Amino acid sequence: DAGVIQSPRHEVTEMGQEVTLRCKPISGHNSLFWYRQTMMRGLELLIYFNNNVPIDDSGMPEDRFSAKMPNASFSTLKIQPSEPRDSAVYFCASKREGYEQYFGPGTRLTVT
Amino acid sequence: AQTVTQSQPEMSVQEAETVTLSCTYDTSENNYYLFWYKQPPSRQMILVIRQEAYKQQNATENRFSVNFQKAAKSFSLKISDSQLGDTAMYFCAFMKRRSSNTGKLIFGQGTTLQVKP
Numbered sequence: 559d560a561g562v563i564q565s566p567r568h569e570v571t572e573m574g575q576e577v578t579l580r581c582k583p584i585s586g587h588n589s590l591f592w593y594r595q596t597m598m599r600g601l602e603l604l605i606y607f608n609n610n611v612p613i614d615d616s617g618m619p620e621d622r623f624s625a626k627m628p629n630a631s632f633s634t635l636k637i638q639p640s641e642p643r644d645s646a647v648y649f650c651a652s653k654r655e656g657y658e659q660y661f662g663p664g665t666r667l668t669v670t
Numbered sequence: 671a672q673t674v675t676q677s678q679p680e681m682s683v684q685e686a687e688t689v690t691l692s693c694t695y696d697t698s699e700n701n702y703y704l705f706w707y708k709q710p711p712s713r714q715m716i717l718v719i720r721q722e723a724y725k726q727q728n729a730t731e732n733r734f735s736v737n738f739q740k741a742a743k744s745f746s747l748k749i750s751d752s753q754l755g756d757t758a759m760y761f762c763a764f765m766k767r768r769s770s771n772t773g774k775l776i777f778g779q780g781t782t783l784q785v786k787p
Contacts, residue, residue, distance in 0.1 A: 589773055601761065601777040614774065647713060653773050661715035 562662035576638040583652030676778035693762030701767035
């Protein structure tokens with residue numbers, strides 16, 4: 559069974575450009591999470607969905623960030639416009655009922 | 671609000687020896703879960719071990735075990751017979767049990783562990 563799939567694995571973009579990160583959760587999982595990892599702030603939860611509905615987006619840093627989950631098998635995290643301080647590793651994780659989250663391999667974003 | 675603190679930014683251990691990573695947390699909840707995740711250089715986050723707060727028995731998974739002290743709000747990870755593949759960053763994490771349906775995790779800052787040959 560495939561794990562959580564994220565694309566791209568690496569993204570380099572220039573300041574001001576739009577960036578879209580993609581995630582495919584494990585089939586049958588009904589919760590999806592987006593995290594950001596930086597040296598300064600560690601692992602932060604940005605937003606999570608339950609049954610495709612956003613439950614808590616209080617971790618989204620500002621209006622430049624948006625996330626969608628149009629169906630149970632796909633989610634996007636968009637940054638528009640991107641800034642150098644958005645450089646980080648972005649993780650997607652999914653889970654079904656219960657407590658164990660399964661993480662994707664992450665997307666390393668570099669904004670120059 | 672819940673907080674998780676890992677006071678050891680870096681640790682090292684000789685191969686085959688035992689090492690203990692510390693974690694403390696703060697919560698007013700009585701029912702919750704605690705986790706240790708491993709992040710090797712590949713970046714993949716891997717669940718190592720979990721502990722339910724209502725269970726007094728410490729969790730064990732092969733060479734990994736925890737020392738859960740609920741009153742002290744302490745949750746340390748012991749790695750026995752350390753192997754080179756254990757080199758990674760280790761994160762302690764907390765989740766309220768009543769939010770287990772959605773699963774919001776609170777992470778500590780992480781401890782980088784290097785296993786030396």
